[in-house]
Amino acid sequence: MSAPPAKExxxxxxxxxxxxxxxxxxxxxxxxxxxxxERPQTRCRPALWSYERARPFIEESGRLITAEEAVRxxxxxxxxxxxxxxxxxxxxxxxxxxxxxxxxxPAHRHTQSALxxxxxxxGAYTAVDGERTIMHEGDFVxxxxxxxxxxxxxxxxxxxxxxxxxxPIVKAFEATFAENYPDSTHPLTxxxxxxxxxxxxGLLPVDYESSGPASPVFNYPYARTREALETMxxxxxxxxxxxLKLRYVNPVNGASAMPTIGxxxxxxxxxxxxxxxxxxxxxxxxxxxxxxxxxxxGTVFRxxxxxxxxxxxxxxxxxxxxxESVLFSFSDRPIQQMLGLWREMRGNE
Ligand code: GTQ
Numbered sequence: 232m233s234a235p236p237a238k239e240x241x242x243x244x245x246x247x248x249x250x251x252x253x254x255x256x257x258x259x260x261x262x263x264x265x266x267x268x269e270r271p272q273t274r275c276r277p278a279l280w281s282y283e284r285a286r287p288f289i290e291e292s293g294r295l296i297t298a299e300e301a302v303r304x305x306x307x308x309x310x311x312x313x314x315x316x317x318x319x320x321x322x323x324x325x326x327x328x329x330x331x332x333x334x335x336x337p338a339h340r341h342t343q344s345a346l347x348x349x350x351x352x353x354g355a356y357t358a359v360d361g362e363r364t365i366m367h368e369g370d371f372v373x374x375x376x377x378x379x380x381x382x383x384x385x386x387x388x389x390x391x392x393x394x395x396x397x398x399p400i401v402k403a404f405e406a407t408f409a410e411n412y413p414d415s416t417h418p419l420t421x422x423x424x425x426x427x428x429x430x431x432x433g434l435l436p437v438d439y440e441s442s443g444p445a446s447p448v449f450n451y452p453y454a455r456t457r458e459a460l461e462t463m464x465x466x467x468x469x470x471x472x473x474x475l476k477l478r479y480v481n482p483v484n485g486a487s488a489m490p491t492i493g494x495x496x497x498x499x500x501x502x503x504x505x506x507x508x509x510x511x512x513x514x515x516x517x518x519x520x521x522x523x524x525x526x527x528x529g530t531v532f533r534x535x536x537x538x539x540x541x542x543x544x545x546x547x548x549x550x551x552x553x554x555e556s557v558l559f560s561f562s563d564r565p566i567q568q569m570l571g572l573w574r575e576m577r578g579n580e
Contacts, residue, residue, distance in 0.1 A: 274322050275513050275543035276312035277527035282537035289329050289391060298334040299539035305394060319541050320513035322563045324398040329391050330355050330384040338381035338412035343491045345361060346395040347372040348517050348559050350537045354386025359449045369453025369519050371479060373488050375445030380418040393517050395561050398493040428481055444490040445480035461497040472508035472577055474499035493564035499552035507547040510575035511563035514542045521556030
């Protein structure tokens, strides 16, 4: 095409855009830089939620509404850069769920995958598709997509865990389905510990064929995870960014426990001064043991047990352990890796 006549300046462009709008069309050149930026642009902000500060509010929620009425009595951790959007990162949801002695959070299922990371108390259970597991602090429990699950607390103390769900991901696909079970609990069909014995002991039933992408193990007990870290540390092979970091796997294929959410546990020795690290998976940390600091994009956050902090995509961060620390974390890494999108950068590259 030939060059446009000189009189067609910015003014007539605006008129053109207005006419385009009526046709449900718009000019790419006005937004190309925003649609295809050179590096990740995120509204997700680094933040820390102090458990000590949140604990009275969690307790208050327990006086305000029952688990039965609430269905799930949860305080959502809202990323300060995306308030009201019920997400802690662009792709993930997180919340602290409280269940009081004697309460039941009724059975339901949904296409969203969920993880529970137990932060306070023990003796509550989650039942997944007919098997119950009793949860202890530091246990990592999954309820894969479309599995029936109910929670109950048969102990004499409140139990709180961190929920992590892929709600924003499933929303982006508009692939949400959910239903309630007719009774508050789903019938139990297998004894406690069955899944761990069958699938989580370095063995698999000889003719086992998995029925989906999620791990058949649904509780990864902290006692086992902690013991693995404790034994490995004797080798003193600390990664300069992560200390000693393990990822939870589906024992059937070595993939993440759930297809949309990757989960990790790491040990930092006392005095650890991590090198800067960044990756494209915004990551949510839940502190299990110890104390220290996380410097995220130039802001220093002090962490203590049960605190949650979030690192946005591609933002450099460093971990500094004033006390020996154990950190649980989760992110959307498995999906990014599956799609060939995931990147990381270590040190001061
Ligand atoms: O326990 O099933 O925090 O469905 C949000 C949605 C927990 C759950 C949440 C849920 C659940």
